[in-house]
Amino acid sequence: MSFKIFTLQLFGKIKTIASIEKKRQQLLDSYNIFTRVEKSEELRRYMELERKINSQEFKKEKSEIQSLIFKGSKEYNQLKELKKLKSSKGIKNYLKVEVSEELKRYKQLAASDKIKEFDQLSEYVKEGQFVADKKSITSQVFKGSAEEKHMRDFKRLDKSAGIKAYKSIHQSARLKKHEQFSESEKLKKYIYLTTEPLSDKQKQKELKTLKRDTELRGYFRFEKSKMLKLYREVAGSHELKKYEDLSGYINSGDYKERVNFLKDQKKFKKSEAYKKFSRFKNLAADNDVKFFLKFDKSARYKNYLDVNGSHDLKRYNELLELTNSEEFKKRKAYLEDKNKWLKSPGYAVEQEMLTLRKQPDMEIFFSNKGNSAYNFFRNWEVVFEDDFSAVKPDINKWSGKSWLAEKMVGENYAPAGDLQVYTDMENVKTEGGKLIIEARKEKRVGKIWQMPVGFVPVELNYTSGILSSWPSFWQEDGIFEAKIKFNPVNNTIASFCLLGENNLPRLNLLEMGAKNRVGILSSNGKKIVADALDISNLKKGEWYIFTVEKTGSNIVWKINETEVYSTKYKGVDEKLHLHVSLLLIDEIPASVLPVAFQVGWVRCYRKKQG
Template sequence: MSFKIFSLQLAGKIKPTATIEKKRAELLADYAEFQKTEKSEELKAFLELEEWVNSDAFKKTKSEVESLSFKGSKEENELKEYQRLKKSGAIKKYFAVEGSSDLKRFEKERDSDKMKSYYELFDYVKEGQFEKDKKEIQSQVFKGSVEEKHWLEYRKLEKSAGIKAWKELNSSDAVKKHEALEKTEKFKKYQQLKNAPGHSKEEKAEFNKLKGDAEIKAYFKFEQSKKLKLYRETAGSHDLKRYDELAAYVAGDEFKKREAFLKDKKKFEKSEAFKKYAEFKRLAGDDTVKFVLKYEKSSLYKNYLDVKDSFDLKRYHELEEIINSEEFKKQKAWLEDKKRWEKTDEYKKYQDYLKEKQKPEFVKYFKYQKSSDFDFLKNWEVVFEDNFSSTKLDETKWDVCTAAAGKLLGENYALPGDLNIFTQGKNVSTGKQLRIQVKKEKAEGKVWKMPAGFVPTEFDYTSGLISSDKAFELKDGILEAKIKFDPVKPVISSMYLASSETSNRVNLVEIGARNNLGFSVVSGNGKVESVGIDISNLKKGDYIFSLEKQGPKFTWKINEHEILTQDNSELNKPMHLMASSLVIDEISGSQLPANFDIEWVKCYAKK
């Protein structure tokens, strides 16, 4: 017996099969879930979220948000600037005036017709035009004026002898009578006789008579008068023309009006300039005008004008709008909030990340992501398996006759010394497991004997076997089966790898007369020997026996714990699976029927 098996069990190295199977089932389920998760859009989204969480951008944002403070911020500076401007004396005075009743009255009256008149008159009086007009008016007198000169010229002409003669004789009866006589026959006759070269007596008498005529005498007297001479000299003269012009001028309304104005001692008091001045004085005493002028010069109003379009007031209003805005209040509260980070979208997103990270499928995914737990499932694949759940043996996988027997006889045969005959599946049953049952019963069969060949023989025991010879051969890979370890000493129950090219075989496990893992080798004298490790100390129960073949290297495990490693180059070849129960000694009735139970079998090959 092997002390190794005993010590391994004692040390708990060979774990319970149920634990192994549970772990495997869980691992397989986890792997399926892992693969599903790995391909899911949810994981893709989570990984993108995780990449963002681990990014410099996220860290920078978090750092920036956590380092924020109202103190020293742009918002604090704006608030301080606003408060400073609000306390400014100039701005306080500005708001004291803005919207006041006095300002409203001032702005209403400032552009009124009354104030327009006042300002016009003020300019007229104060800028010197009034004094100029006053002096101009007061300097206008008749004496020395143009009008007086014209008047004196007129009077001088009027007193002249020629103008007097003209005025006296022009259109007078004397001139008319004088001129009328010249047209008479009498006067014409007188002139004719006077100018004739010689006179007859009669003509001379007539001439003398006419010469003594009173009208003719009066005519020549008037003709030779100084007055008529002056009259005739004046008629058509420049003086007469000038006299007529001046006479018309001095007789005109304009001259008379101008003369009266120049001679008027109160002409200034009657002037437009005086009226304007009087109106200016009146308006200067008006309450409204006095109010406007006083308010306009007041320090409050001057400050109002200085501040009204100033940068400070503009800035004050800008800051007031900023300070009172919801955005500023929100930002100020944000900067003063010690838990501002927890209120960011990034934090919420980060919390979503943490929440997502705790999802069972993600926890499980990341648990296995970098572990080696799935290495076997990733690197190996099942190439042959049977859980024997069907009530009928799967004939596509198994044959109930050995390959040699099938070729030679078409049925199983026995070797010399065998106490049983292998039936054609009668002793093999399936359902929840594969059971090969040894029964004590008479049965006919054949034994191979040299040199006779196949000899009909009666056997006291029947048993069964299965073979994958026609369906599957394992090259390199793993053979694994869950087998009940319950030895019946007169029986050798085994599952093994066999080849038609050699009698030697690789035992996954042998149970019964020999309890071992290793090789079964036919010696030179034809005796079968076991080369491996004895497992007789193994406690009864179900175990998972594993055999891994890598070229000539073979490794055995019980419940995943390595028990034995051996090399055998002769058996480095493809081999099929077999399971059988062979009776080598008489079996007591209490041990019958003897069962060899295999719950499942699997073969793996590397992907």
């Protein structure tokens, strides 16, 4: 019995296999999650978000957004300025007038023909043109006028002897007859007779006759008359022309109309000036015009004109349009929103990072970051394992013959003194996720090694089995472990060991039965030497994890992850394989048959390269 094993068990240093396997599985699961997350797009995104959130730029942006409030902001001051302008007397009255019916009526009248006409007449009356026109009209009278002078001149000429004579005979039959007679043969004859000497009596007689001629006498009387003389003086004269011009003018419609106008005592009331003045008076009394003039001169309208187009009104309208815009309203609501950061893209970035951080796999990753327990997975890799979940042992991994038997005779054999024949897998099975090697009482012929004869066939009363990894796995250094049920049976040797090319030396993960120990069995040339630890006081019927860690000549044994033994041994400097066997060294009571050697799983690790 080992005091060390007793002490370790007493103080609970050898943990239960259930807690170990649970912890191992949890650690492996978390490590697998850790490595998956470590290479994941989610972690890359998380780290990207974390860098962004921890950047000075992001912190500044967050601080600026959280510090934003409406009061004191540009928008607040704009509304304040608008309110001040709106409450000012000038703009306040302007806005009242702007929407009033009076201004609407005023503007309609301002564009009307009535006001346009009134403005024209008002200018005509008030600017002096009316007075000038009135004076001009009333000052025009017949007496002293050019028309009166023309009339006097006409009457004077009309009464003159020359004009009277001219008017009397001009184009008269008498004048025509006189002018025709002046060209007659009779007159020519008379003139001839009076101008020639008359020696001829006949001619004298003819002259006397002509002198008594009534027609000739009448001709000469008219020719010598004062009237014809005056006629001839007037005809073609300037005086006649003036008379005829005056006569034509005085008898014209224009002259008569002009004279009538000059003599008309009511001509002013008939004038266009008077009509304009009367229209002006009528319009001045019109309700629309009176309203227009009153409103036009009112203090309200004066204020309206002063404010209209002013800088203050322009600014008021700018602010009104600005503050009524959707953009301004959204900005104001944003500044008043106490949860503005929660609605920002930056907050969405934070939430995305937190959501990623809260994912179960992410939680595992960050909670195990720097976890030294993961160093095992980082530094070691599984190179051989079997959980015996298949319906039978995997022949690609295992052989039912030992390495020496395969190499020497091609089939199993037993050393002299053993009571069993090693079958080829007949006594090896998997069941319920366990490897079971059974020793059964049954006669079987097998080979026994006997000196000096060698291998001879012998019938033995028991059969058993071997399982060896020589077809698939050899390794010099590393970690070798197996979950084995500690259930030693007297007169048997159940062994799970590491072998090289020969049966010795061997590194026992476990030897139980006749002896219960972990350690090295070797030969000094005369006998087998054991460098081992007795483990007989382990709990019978319990499962344990037996481990060998080999690094060169340094070898450590562990039970349920607790170191129980270590040594230095330089005799194992070759590659090793797994060898599992159950042999009988004496008769076994029927009550304990068949004897079962049970292995739950096996795993072998090696250091990762690089």
